[in-house]
Amino acid sequence: MEMSTTSYHIPKPFLNSSCYTPVGVSATWITRFPVAVVRNRRSSNRKTLKVVKAVAAASTARGRAAVNGGSRSEQELQSSSNASISSSALEQLDIERGVCIPFRKYTPDTVRSKVLESQGAILSLVGRGVEIVWKLGFYWTRLVYDYLVGRDEEVVPFRARQLRNLLCDLGPSFIKAGQVLANRPDIIREDYMNELCILQDDVPPFPNQVAFNIIEEELGQPLEAVFSKISSETIAAASLGQVYRATLRASGEDVAIKVQRPEIEPIIYRDLFLFRTLASFLNGISLQKLGCNAELIVDEFGEKLLEELDYTLEARNIEDFLENFKGDPTVKIPRAYRQLSGSRVLVMEWIDGIRCTDPQAIKEAGIDVNGFLTVGVSAALRQLLEFGLFHGDPHPGNIFAMRDGRIAYVDFGNVAQLSQQNKQILIDAVVHAVNEDYAEMANDFTRLGFLAKGTDVSPIIPALESIWQNSAGKGLADFNFRSVTGKFNQLVYQYPIRIPERFSLVIRSLLTQEGICFTLKPDFKFLEVAYPYIAKRLLTDPNPALRERLVQVLFKDGLFQWKRLENLIVLAKENVTKMSSNPAYQGNSTESSRGLQVQRKLDLTDTIKDGARLFLIDEGIRRQLLLALTEDSKLHIEELVDVYRLVEDQIDIPSVALEVVRDLPSAARDFMLSWSASVLSDK
Numbered sequence: 001m002e003m004s005t006t007s008y009h010i011p012k013p014f015l016n017s018s019c020y021t022p023v024g025v026s027a028t029w030i031t032r033f034p035v036a037v038v039r040n041r042r043s044s045n046r047k048t049l050k051v052v053k054a055v056a057a058a059s060t061a062r063g064r065a066a067v068n069g070g071s072r073s074e075q076e077l078q079s080s081s082n083a084s085i086s087s088s089a090l091e092q093l094d095i096e097r098g099v100c101i102p103f104r105k106y107t108p109d110t111v112r113s114k115v116l117e118s119q120g121a122i123l124s125l126v127g128r129g130v131e132i133v134w135k136l137g138f139y140w141t142r143l144v145y146d147y148l149v150g151r152d153e154e155v156v157p158f159r160a161r162q163l164r165n166l167l168c169d170l171g172p173s174f175i176k177a178g179q180v181l182a183n184r185p186d187i188i189r190e191d192y193m194n195e196l197c198i199l200q201d202d203v204p205p206f207p208n209q210v211a212f213n214i215i216e217e218e219l220g221q222p223l224e225a226v227f228s229k230i231s232s233e234t235i236a237a238a239s240l241g242q243v244y245r246a247t248l249r250a251s252g253e254d255v256a257i258k259v260q261r262p263e264i265e266p267i268i269y270r271d272l273f274l275f276r277t278l279a280s281f282l283n284g285i286s287l288q289k290l291g292c293n294a295e296l297i298v299d300e301f302g303e304k305l306l307e308e309l310d311y312t313l314e315a316r317n318i319e320d321f322l323e324n325f326k327g328d329p330t331v332k333i334p335r336a337y338r339q340l341s342g343s344r345v346l347v348m349e350w351i352d353g354i355r356c357t358d359p360q361a362i363k364e365a366g367i368d369v370n371g372f373l374t375v376g377v378s379a380a381l382r383q384l385l386e387f388g389l390f391h392g393d394p395h396p397g398n399i400f401a402m403r404d405g406r407i408a409y410v411d412f413g414n415v416a417q418l419s420q421q422n423k424q425i426l427i428d429a430v431v432h433a434v435n436e437d438y439a440e441m442a443n444d445f446t447r448l449g450f451l452a453k454g455t456d457v458s459p460i461i462p463a464l465e466s467i468w469q470n471s472a473g474k475g476l477a478d479f480n481f482r483s484v485t486g487k488f489n490q491l492v493y494q495y496p497i498r499i500p501e502r503f504s505l506v507i508r509s510l511l512t513q514e515g516i517c518f519t520l521k522p523d524f525k526f527l528e529v530a531y532p533y534i535a536k537r538l539l540t541d542p543n544p545a546l547r548e549r550l551v552q553v554l555f556k557d558g559l560f561q562w563k564r565l566e567n568l569i570v571l572a573k574e575n576v577t578k579m580s581s582n583p584a585y586q587g588n589s590t591e592s593s594r595g596l597q598v599q600r601k602l603d604l605t606d607t608i609k610d611g612a613r614l615f616l617i618d619e620g621i622r623r624q625l626l627l628a629l630t631e632d633s634k635l636h637i638e639e640l641v642d643v644y645r646l647v648e649d650q651i652d653i654p655s656v657a658l659e660v661v662r663d664l665p666s667a668a669r670d671f672m673l674s675w676s677a678s679v680l681s682d683k
Helices: 027-035 043-069 074-086 088-097 108-115 119-148 156-170 172-181 190-196 208-219 264-281 283-290 294-309 311-324 359-364 369-387 420-434 438-447 460-472 481-494 501-520 526-540 544-554 562-580 590-600 605-617 619-629 637-647 653-682
Strands: 227-230 241-248 254-260 345-349 389-391 399-401 407-409 415-417
Touching: 108 119, 108 264, 108 294, 119 156, 119 264, 156 172, 156 190, 172 190, 172 264, 172 294, 190 481, 208 254, 208 345, 254 311, 264 283, 264 294, 283 294, 294 311, 294 501, 311 345, 311 369, 311 389, 359 369, 359 501, 369 389, 369 407, 369 420, 369 501, 369 526, 369 562, 389 501, 415 501, 420 438, 420 544, 438 460, 460 481, 481 501, 526 544, 526 562, 526 605, 544 562, 562 637
Parallel strands: none
Antiparallel strands: 227 241, 241 254, 254 345, 389 415, 399 407
16 A cells, blocks of 8 residues: 655654755664654654654655656755765764654754855854954963973963853853863863863843843733733843743742843854864864764754753753653652743743752751752652653752752753663663673673774773772772762773763763762762662563663572672662652652552562563573572572562562462463474474
């Protein structure tokens, strides 16, 4: 049956150039597209996917016909080829991420057309280019002079401060670039990174009247028609926009209004064009040092920056976070008012909490600091390992402590997402670290995009082993991410390692939140919360991929790790106890409270059921478990009893037995299929 696509209206920007070849939609894109939308979108997205896949198939067929029939002109083919080449860096990013983004705000061609659209724009571009070259060139000559006179090392702190001030002086694009460089040890040395870490996004606010005019333009009506009052002072001002507090006239609710700086978009486009032009001259050095084009690094940066400029995307991010944390009483996400928002204005629920910039106020408010930090670390790990969508800028000003013990996030312009594949590789890396399999850890770096494919990882393996053993050997008491990343930064500087933008945000997020923990409680142990969460996730998550990782953790060199299983159970129980004792769990509705009772115990029902099924149908696992009970020529009944004692107060034996019995018919069917398949394969 032939599918017609003429009844569908697909806007031209819907399919971006990186998804095309000179003769239609690339086959690579078609195979990747089923995972293009990695967030949990509404059903409309599923319909969209079907439409786009149909268009992709039709477009590919038309492309082949065009080549075979010679119906396209040579000029058209050449033009398409150039577009494909210019987007090769973006296509590489899509391949690394395991996704192809159908709605892309940033492409090199889009940036070029924006800044070269008129003679005035070209003159502005030239003027800006001269300003940047002059200021950066003057700074560079001073660095060269320091090197020639042999004082380059002694003046590093002074030059680092100069660089920070220079980036602030050059405007919002450079402020954002500096914040990115503060987390990129693959590009800039550590002493400069430390200085850029304190690069602030605070700038003087633009006039209120200008902001109010922008709000009215987006609303299409006067301010007083929507708001009964609005603050005369900005609550916060940054390089891309500023925030006011207001009250809705219709409901009396307090809201935050985020307003974009006027005429900021042309400035950003102009700077991105200049960044990419400069990057094209640095590709050779970048390939040698980082194993990738400098243009790819600029494209990563440009994508994130232009996403921050579109407040409709931020509103969508808020909705995604609300959906992810739905039913979680420990996390507060502000609601976005989509009907009052646009691309330059975002109206959202006002958060009445205490910013983490004021740790003393948090303590004076009587908030349980231990409980709050536990909630914060768990929420961060859920974002990273469970949802794959995480807050990319969780600095103390964007995180609030609510008086009931909850954690609240604001500012969702900078979020990052990890594909299912990337999440699984991260979990693989954790498993390989636990099993001390450093060769596979090095291969994980390649699979995540830190190393170019084909890179010889053998020199990196001893370095990884040294970093991990030195850090893990200290135990939980002295382990912290900053010390590990400091050693990792040295490794990055010695080998051709590139840190992809999404993972630099992961590192930044973890370091920032660990810093908040240390500010509120100097002796806080980040891993004492992180380990129990991961243990609980491994033991209780029904995801087949995680079940497989659990088996890998419990078996090492073919031997069952009884002590490791006991440690996992102890840590998981600790996570449940800490989370259930948080004040945020109190005062919920009766219905919510009933749902939370289950979380007050370690629910291993599904794990036991899946384990029984695996024992029945997997001959290899069955053999290994039987050997585990008889290792070293003795029955390990004592270990089995110890494990039972750890979980006896956590499980309802009759309920678990009933679940296992209910699953027996299905498990028996799978066993028969597995047995028959093995018999047939033997023949």
